[in-house]
Amino acid sequence: MFRPSQPMVRSLLTIVCLIGIGIRLTSALGESVVVAGGVGEIPTTERQALGLLHARCEVCHSADLIIQQRLDREKWIAIVNKMVHWGAQVSPSEQEVLLNYLTTHYHLDAPPEQRSAKGTSPGSALRGTASYPTGESRRGKALFAAHCVACHGVDAVGMMGPKLAANPILLENERFWETVLDGRGAMPPWREALSPQEIADVLAWLKTLE
């Protein structure tokens, strides 16, 4: 009888995961973004907007609700105002960044949502190698406060998202990077919003917590 070997199962799983990631990337953003081993090719304001979407909007609802909309600027302003009124933590200058992003990508004439997988195999430059950047915890603390605190809580003690302080995942490079880059469950994929260096900085700071 044919029995798949352990490594074979593992590589099959990896392929399935990679396919899944490809779908996720395109479906979460509604367009294919070429990511060559990081976020180098995405403009800074786009990265900032994606970070805001993940950290401030996806606290309450997933991104698919956003990317299926095709609206003019006036409607987007009304929606952002409604969400701020309901407690979304977005400052006036951040609202401007978000609005520019939303009206650029999800305006009335934007093409319909892509449901198929396309684009490059993301993050392959990082996964499976031992060469993760070395982080700096001082920068990581500020990055965590901007992007992660809404779900993981002050000092990473956990809220809607799990407690990260002293969480064993901090010592499992592979699993940590995969979760942050590609998301898991309610955790959004941060691949286009944070650079590998920034993620490493956050990790470095998390490792300083008790």
Added chain:
Amino acid sequence: MPYEHSNRLSRREFLLRLAGGTVVCLTAEEIWSLASWAQTGERTSDPEFITRVSRPQDLESPPQWLTSWLTPNNRFFVRSHFGPPSPSSLKDWQLHVEGDVKQRLTLSFSDLKTFEAVTLHAVVQCSGNGRAFFRPKVPGAQWEKGAVGNAKWTGVRLGDVLKRAGLGSKAKHVQLLGADRPVLPTVPLFIRSIPIEKAMHPTTLLAHEMNGEPLPMLHGAPLRLIVPGWAGDSCVKWLTHLTVQEEEADGFYMQTAYRIPMIPVQPGATIHSSQMIPVTEMPVKSIIARPLEGAKVLGGTVQVEGVAFTGEGEIVRVQISMDEGKQWHDADLGEERAPYAWRLWRYVWKGTKPGIYTILSRATDSRGHTQPMVTPWNPGGFLWNAVDRIRINVTG
């Protein structure tokens, strides 16, 4: 507001925690109650659902499922504003009946079962079903055809429960609240109301069974309202509070959302709130289940099938057109029928020659209402009921 976001943070506390400063350890209950995306642990939903929103979950049935008289529970569309409540918040579940009543009631699940049991069939359709077809596009979940299902509901009459409580002299509306809660305490609760006449109607049901099974969590366990003939926004899930009162419910989900213009408006127009009325009854509608949009079909005999339903009255006719409505051909109606249920229909199109065709379906109800070619635009994208259409490629 009389209802607390129990086990929740106040806005101030939440902001404080966001802002940093104090280290606060939340209890497991707090974390769970905040984690409305944790959903229910029920993993029985059919994987072929179209996910409109993954958190909180909005799931649409693909059109080809709309070919059975009863929609199986695990294929029934899923929609809520905040996702199901935490199981622990339902552990000591009770139904509270209060407001303008002679005697307030607090009913346990077994208390409810002492009322006369009623079983009926009814379509439940999201009022936003078909929103994706409005032009210009409107905000909201972009439902296409499948935010609708037909089920057998068992429960007790809302009217019987209200009669036991005894209506006061100012009883004009019944306000409805479930146990589901938003992630942030600053988001308004999903509070709805229905007029007292509809509440006392003998078919308005407090349902605890769906297709002969206990109500699944995704569909409102342990108790939801079923308002036959009305859109799903009145069919509040996870019910805990009924409040009899003089006024329509206050708040966003009754006074701003789920409202339509009382007069025809220009597409894209801004309408003053005084011109908007609540979504209630569903208009007559048919949906083509098969063939699917864009399907390649072998010529000769093509079978077209689907469902049709209406708010009040019954479906008396479904017609099919292959020439943009110049000629209409009667479809055969299915044998299974019940007030407020849908009716299956089928049309066998013989002698089909190769080519690209647009197929239209149009239903008419016993009040003489017929589906329009285009649904008048409304800013919320509600109650789409235009003649359904698909394009197919008939091959040789």
